[in-house]
Amino acid sequence: MCTKKQIILWFFIFFTGIVSGQSRKIINIPDIPGYQTLKCDFHIHTVFSDGTVWPTVRVEEAWEEGLDAIAISDHIEYRPHSKDVVADHNRSFEIAEPLAQQKNVVLIRAAEITRSMPPGHLNALFIRNANLLERDDVMDAIKEAREQGAFIFWNHPGWKAQQPDSTLWWEEHTELLDNGLLHGIEVYNSSEYYPEALEWANEKNLTMLCNSDVHDPIRMSYDLSTGHRPMTLVFAKSKTTGGIKEALFSQRTAVYYDKTLIGKSEILEPLFFASLAFKDNPLKIQNGASRRIEITNKSEVDYELELVQPGVGFDAPEHVILKAGQITPLTISGNSDEISQAKTLNIYYGVKNMLLNPEENLIVTFSFRNL
Incomplete structure (x- = not known):
């Protein structure tokens, strides 16, 4: 049986937890002339694939940390919780969307096409129906994403599970690029920086991205009291889905991790002096x-x-x-x-x-x- 002091203590802990979740951090990265600087994470997971949190938790985390936009990119082909979480591929977005609108966090409908190398894992943003990406042939899945108007990027190109010896650009990626099926690449993922990906982004005019690829609660992966999650800075004309989409296709992004910024000089120089x-x-x-x-x-x-x-x-x-x-x-x-x-x-x-x-x-x- 709990004593009166224990009850008061538990009530205090519970109440403190509620209150602490109501404050929003301000990420001090300035706007640049003509554009808003939006803080974004376009690669996160929930229990609807191999993540460990409910979709609304991702929205709460983003709001508290000061992000402007997120994309819940649950795997199409890999759903280890499917026996317990039975739903179609659009469900995580549908659950998260009302809270995102309430919190003024731009939520982008997305999915991760999850295949062996090549071509590896690809995120498709701004899709209309994730269920239609469930195809036997990977090229059919990617083409369907393009038909839906998706911005498609290559996830963690240097991931050791798929490229253990060296980070390579495959013929299949050239095919995707030449056919308008690849628009961006993660230069940084989770805790890994890929210099090869940065070189490819410059050489092949790919949009640079930096994402957390978080599966567990965000605070289990990053010390937010002293730092921040990896994020893509998007320089958009408006804080809207359309504004972000236009900026990504126009390659107006910067990589931001561990107080390091990566990007093109026409973005970084005005950002530096705006600071x-x-x-x-x-x-x-x-x-x-x-x-x-x-x-x-x-x-x-x-x-x-x-x-x-x-x-x-x-x-x-x-x-x-x-x-x-x-x-x-x-x-x-x-x-x-x-x-x-x-x-x-x-x-x-x-x-x-x-x-x-x-x-x-x-x-x-x-x-x-x-x-």
């Missing part, structure tokens, strides 16, 4: 004098900078970390008389945690008025 704020007052630096510029980082990403070219007539720090949510001083010192004639001082930094390809970081230029 920062500093005054545009003339520095008026003379030889032997110094000026301090205070840079505010409004985002949640620590940007790690490394000087890639010496200044002309001045010195700048070789290494700088622009801490998330903090003000970082940048001191510039004149080292020759040339500085007094310079109208603008250009400082070139490589951003170590912003990647364009496996061997290249984003290079940014700070331009400060001097006169």
